[in-house]
Amino acid sequence: MAYRETEMMRERKAQARQRIIECAWESVTTGGFRSARITQIASMAGVATGSIYRHFESREELFAEMFRLATQHEVDRVAQALTGPETAAQQLENALRLFAERALRAPTRAWALIAEPVDPKLDEERLVYRRAFARLFEGAIRDGVLDGSLPEQNARLASTSLVGAIAESLIGPLAQASPEPCEAADLKPNELVDAIMQFCMQGLTGTRSQP
Amino acid sequence: MAYRETEMMRERKAQARQRIIECAWESVTTGGFRSARITQIASMAGVATGSIYRHFESREELFAEMFRLATQHEVDRVAQALTGPETAAQQLENALRLFAERALRAPTRAWALIAEPVDPKLDEERLVYRRAFARLFEGAIRDGVLDGSLPEQNARLASTSLVGAIAESLIGPLAQASPEPCEAADLKPNELVDAIMQFCMQGLTGTRSQP
DNA sequence: GAAAGGAGTGAATCACGATTCATTTGTTGT
DNA sequence: ACAACAAATGAATCGTGATTCACTCCTTTC
Known part of the structure; x- marks a missing residue:
C-alpha cells in the first residue's frame, strides 16, 4: 500500500x-x-x-461552523468583562456596554450574528449564541441579586430583554447600509450607547440613574 | 371602437x-x-x-404592498390603545402589552413584520413600520413626561429600546417553529408578557413596580 | 521511480422559482 | 353577431448559484 x-x-x-x-x-x-x-x-x-x-458538507455547514467560531469569540470577549472586583451590577453594565460598542463598530457583522436569517441550520446555531449570552447575563444578574447590587427579579427574562433592547437600538438603525453608520435618535455613537445603557440599567435596577 | x-x-x-x-x-x-x-x-x-x-410589477412589489397594509393595520390597533382617560404611562403600558400579546399570538407573522429580511424594497417598508411604532410610543412617552407620569428622558431612544426588548423577548424564543410557541424562561405566555412589561416599565419609569 | 491512493480543480450540471409571452377566453360598443 | 380590444392563462424560458464529478496533480510508500 x-x-x-x-x-x-x-x-x-x-x-x-x-x-x-x-x-x-x-x-x-x-x-x-x-x-x-x-x-x-x-x-x-x-x-x-x-x-x-x-x-x-455544504454551504450551510460551512456557515454554521464559521458562525460557531465567531460566536464563541464574541461571547468570550463579553465574558471577560464579567470578571473583576466591582459589584455584579457594575460588571454587567461593563459587559453590556462592550456588547453594544462592539456591535456598533461592526454593524454588518453584528447583524449577521444577531438577526440575519439564513437557514435552519444557522438558526440553530444562533439559538446557541443567544443562549450563551443569555446565560452570561443571567448569571451576572443572579450574582447581582445575591450581592445586593440588583433587586430580586426574573434573571432569565431580564437578560433576554437586555439583549433585545440593545440589539434593536443598534441594529434597527444600522441594518440597511454600513457606509454611514449611526444617526439613530440624532445621537452620536457614544451618546447612543450611553442612552441605551441608562434604559437597560433602569430596567434592571428600577432606579433612576443620572437624573 | x-x-x-x-x-x-x-x-x-x-x-x-x-x-x-x-x-x-x-x-x-x-x-x-x-x-x-x-x-x-x-x-x-x-x-x-x-x-x-x-x-x-414583481414579487417584491406584491410583498411590499401587502406589508404596507398589514403594517398599517397593526399600527392602528396599537394606536387605539394610546387613547383614553388614563395617564400616558398607563396608556403606554396598555399599548405595549397589546403589541406583545398580538405578536405572541401569531409569532410567524410577527417575525415577518419585525425582523425577517427579504429584500431591499421590503426593508424600506419595514423601516417605515418601525418608525411608525417608534413615533407612536415616542409620543406617548413625551405625553407621559408632560403629565408627570414618566420622568424626563430621551423619548426616541426609549421607544426603540421598548420595541427591541419586546421583540427579542418574544421572537428570540419563537422564531424557529410556530407549532409549540412559547416556553421562554419557563413561563406561560401571559406570565411572559407580565415579566416583559415589568422590565419595560421599570426602564421607562426608573421605579420598581410590584416589588 | 513507480504504484497507490488522496487532494485539488473548475467547467458542466442541476435545482428551483420568478418571470415571460403566445394563445385563449372574456367583455364592450355598435 | 361582429369587430376591437382587454384580461387570463400556464407551459416554456431564464437567471442564479449551489453542487457534482471526471480528470489532473501531489504525496507517500516501497
Missing part, C-alpha cells in the same frame, strides 16, 4: 480549512450571509470551488 | 388584487416570506401564475 495521511498533510488541510472559514467570515462581515457566494469565498481563499466541498 | 374599462370590470380586478394580497399574507403568516411562492399564492387565490403580474 502507499499514501497514509501524514502530519504535514493534516496540517496543510487544516490550514486550508481555516483559510476558507476566515474568508467566509470576511465575506459575511462585508455583505451579510445573503450575498456571500461560495464561488467568491473559494477564490478569496485561493482554492477551487469544488475544494470547499472537500472541507464542508 | 369597442371595450372601454367598465365599473364592473374595475371592481372585479380590484377584488382579484385584494384576494391575491390576502393569500400572500396568509402564506407569509404561515411560513414567512422565505417560503412564500408566487405559484402557490396564485393557486391559493384561484388565478394563474401569470395573472399575479397583471396586478403587481
Whole structure:
C-alpha cells in the first residue's frame, strides 16, 4: 500500500480549512450571509470551488461552523468583562456596554450574528449564541441579586430583554447600509450607547440613574 | 371602437388584487416570506401564475404592498390603545402589552413584520413600520413626561429600546417553529408578557413596580 | 521511480422559482 | 353577431448559484 495521511498533510488541510472559514467570515462581515457566494469565498481563499466541498458538507455547514467560531469569540470577549472586583451590577453594565460598542463598530457583522436569517441550520446555531449570552447575563444578574447590587427579579427574562433592547437600538438603525453608520435618535455613537445603557440599567435596577 | 374599462370590470380586478394580497399574507403568516411562492399564492387565490403580474410589477412589489397594509393595520390597533382617560404611562403600558400579546399570538407573522429580511424594497417598508411604532410610543412617552407620569428622558431612544426588548423577548424564543410557541424562561405566555412589561416599565419609569 | 491512493480543480450540471409571452377566453360598443 | 380590444392563462424560458464529478496533480510508500 502507499499514501497514509501524514502530519504535514493534516496540517496543510487544516490550514486550508481555516483559510476558507476566515474568508467566509470576511465575506459575511462585508455583505451579510445573503450575498456571500461560495464561488467568491473559494477564490478569496485561493482554492477551487469544488475544494470547499472537500472541507464542508455544504454551504450551510460551512456557515454554521464559521458562525460557531465567531460566536464563541464574541461571547468570550463579553465574558471577560464579567470578571473583576466591582459589584455584579457594575460588571454587567461593563459587559453590556462592550456588547453594544462592539456591535456598533461592526454593524454588518453584528447583524449577521444577531438577526440575519439564513437557514435552519444557522438558526440553530444562533439559538446557541443567544443562549450563551443569555446565560452570561443571567448569571451576572443572579450574582447581582445575591450581592445586593440588583433587586430580586426574573434573571432569565431580564437578560433576554437586555439583549433585545440593545440589539434593536443598534441594529434597527444600522441594518440597511454600513457606509454611514449611526444617526439613530440624532445621537452620536457614544451618546447612543450611553442612552441605551441608562434604559437597560433602569430596567434592571428600577432606579433612576443620572437624573 | 369597442371595450372601454367598465365599473364592473374595475371592481372585479380590484377584488382579484385584494384576494391575491390576502393569500400572500396568509402564506407569509404561515411560513414567512422565505417560503412564500408566487405559484402557490396564485393557486391559493384561484388565478394563474401569470395573472399575479397583471396586478403587481414583481414579487417584491406584491410583498411590499401587502406589508404596507398589514403594517398599517397593526399600527392602528396599537394606536387605539394610546387613547383614553388614563395617564400616558398607563396608556403606554396598555399599548405595549397589546403589541406583545398580538405578536405572541401569531409569532410567524410577527417575525415577518419585525425582523425577517427579504429584500431591499421590503426593508424600506419595514423601516417605515418601525418608525411608525417608534413615533407612536415616542409620543406617548413625551405625553407621559408632560403629565408627570414618566420622568424626563430621551423619548426616541426609549421607544426603540421598548420595541427591541419586546421583540427579542418574544421572537428570540419563537422564531424557529410556530407549532409549540412559547416556553421562554419557563413561563406561560401571559406570565411572559407580565415579566416583559415589568422590565419595560421599570426602564421607562426608573421605579420598581410590584416589588 | 513507480504504484497507490488522496487532494485539488473548475467547467458542466442541476435545482428551483420568478418571470415571460403566445394563445385563449372574456367583455364592450355598435 | 361582429369587430376591437382587454384580461387570463400556464407551459416554456431564464437567471442564479449551489453542487457534482471526471480528470489532473501531489504525496507517500516501497
